[in-house]
Amino acid sequence: MSIEDDIQREQKIQDEIESQTRFLRHEVAELTAEGKELRKLLGFYEGARKAAISPPVWEIKPRKVAGHAGLIVAQLTDTHFDEIVRPEEIMGLNAYNREIALIRFRKWTEKVVTLPRDYFAGVRIEGLVIPATGDILSGDIHAELKESNEDHLLASVLFWVEQILASLQILEAEYAGRVSVHAVVGNHGRTTVKPVFKGRAHSNVEWLLWSVVRDRLADRKSKVRIEVSDSMDLNVPLYGRNHLLTHGDQFQGGTGISGAYAPLSLGQHRKGQRQMVAQMPMDLMVIGHLHQYLDLPGVIMGGSMVGYSEYAFGLNLRPETAKQALWLTVPERGKIMAMPIELQDRAEEGW
Numbered sequence: 623m624s625i626e627d628d629i630q631r632e633q634k635i636q637d638e639i640e641s642q643t644r645f646l647r648h649e650v651a652e653l654t655a656e657g658k659e660l661r662k663l664l665g666f667y668e669g670a671r672k673a674a675i676s677p678p679v680w681e682i683k684p685r686k687v688a689g690h691a692g693l694i695v696a697q698l699t700d701t702h703f704d705e706i707v708r709p710e711e712i713m714g715l716n717a718y719n720r721e722i723a724l725i726r727f728r729k730w731t732e733k734v735v736t737l738p739r740d741y742f743a744g745v746r747i748e749g750l751v752i753p754a755t756g757d758i759l760s761g762d763i764h765a766e767l768k769e770s771n772e773d774h775l776l777a778s779v780l781f782w783v784e785q786i787l788a789s790l791q792i793l794e795a796e797y798a799g800r801v802s803v804h805a806v807v808g809n810h811g812r813t814t815v816k817p818v819f820k821g822r823a824h825s826n827v828e829w830l831l832w833s834v835v836r837d838r839l840a841d842r843k844s845k846v847r848i849e850v851s852d853s854m855d856l857n858v859p860l861y862g863r864n865h866l867l868t869h870g871d872q873f874q875g876g877t878g879i880s881g882a883y884a885p886l887s888l889g890q891h892r893k894g895q896r897q898m899v900a901q902m903p904m905d906l907m908v909i910g911h912l913h914q915y916l917d918l919p920g921v922i923m924g925g926s927m928v929g930y931s932e933y934a935f936g937l938n939l940r941p942e943t944a945k946q947a948l949w950l951t952v953p954e955r956g957k958i959m960a961m962p963i964e965l966q967d968r969a970e971e972g973w
Contacts, residue, residue: 689746700756742950750796756810803846823854829850
């Protein structure tokens, strides 16, 4: 190795030493600055911690003697009475038959009484409103349903009229007669092969079922009011806000990744436009059909009483337990404090 090579090697080493020295000096300067900043923050913290403070005194106004007023709204939707769901066909996720439906319907009635007592204490309840948004009966719209249902359709109507009357009798007593049911038909009760638009309500056995319930209550001098819509939709004003009741089978979709959100958004938009033209703006759309409980701005979907079924299983839809929607409506803000009424109990139902 020549002298020139030694000189170059020593020069390279010297350059690296100088570079490292500059880097370390820079690091020391930054750390020194951070240390100074931390000392400043520590001093500020110590000063703030020890400084004398005098928080303002806030006063909560005492509740008025009259209290707040409101209506209990308990949706009844997609009960599919007399449908049979076999747990062995859907990985044991659910079971349903007339016996289980009676257990769940009685529980629904009980919860409509007890939940407001427990959770809405202090509110002066002015009545109970029941939006019945369709598919009360399983129906005969598919051959597999007609063959597997608990009973023939007209016999099912007679049986469940009696059960509905029993439920309304309890609710009438709890709410001092201030109970109203507002019913639209679903798609499972139709008597036509395909969905129709002309005469849609009158060709559906649910229209018959609720009409019979209405007339039987009138015979008993009941104070419960039953409104049966002759249309597929029904406008129900509560405290000056329009609630549009519809079953929801007009909204196509719901089986993709977006689930119910895509058809709901489109359906809400289209119905909202129609309602504006009709000069009946829609404050809240109350629907069923898709067997999901959803509480969204401007929309509430009430779940189902039948729960998960072979149909949903075959479409690989997300399982959801049997439930119904309940909420409090007040004059100042409309719908508030919504909650699901959970109805499914494997141990109680024995499956």
